[in-house]
Amino acid sequence: MDLPAKRYKQDHIDAIVRHIESDGEYELTEFQKELMFRAQFADEKCRDPKNSKEQIANFIKNRFEVSRDTAFRIIGYAEAIYSTSRPLHKLYEIQNRIEYLKKKIHECYVDKLFYEAAQLEKVLFNYYKIYPEVKERRSPKNITYNIQMNFQEPEISVNEALDNADEIIKSIEDKEQW
Secondary structure, X not given: OOOOOOOOOHHHHHHHHHHHHOOOOOOOOHHHHHHHHHHHHHHHHHOOOOOOXXXXXXXXXXXXXXXXXXXXXXXXXXXXXXXXOOOOOHHHHHHHHHHHHHHHHHHHHHOOOHHHHHHHHXXXXXXXXXXXXXXXXXXXXXXXXXXXXXXXXXXOOHHHHHHHHHHHHHHHHHOOOO
């Protein structure tokens, strides 16, 4: 369905949220239904951690035949409507940048752009400094046990406890509940 060239307004987002909260009792216009459908599609793609925002925008562009700007706007609406979020994972982001730079450096060497490749290698070297080889331990290496030898004196002696146990056993046997 081709959407009219309207700006997506906050009113439409509020209407969609009301529709979802009321379990469909609040009616939506055709435009709002299509916007909700697109936002659902973007939400599904955003929740897959393998997809980058650029890939999600390309999925939206291909599916709905919209521009790149509109695709990113739809991603924003999915975030607003469905509270879609992507937590920042710093090591993963650094790793992605390293892989991207390696790919670009290779392309520069293939195209015989040696100066650009050298510049990118400098940047890559800085990313290698940031990226840790080994994760640091969260707990200290040396564990110190604080053991206190606090013994409390029992209120009765061992012989008294055994005598009390014998009396209880005899009373149970006498009641024939054994």
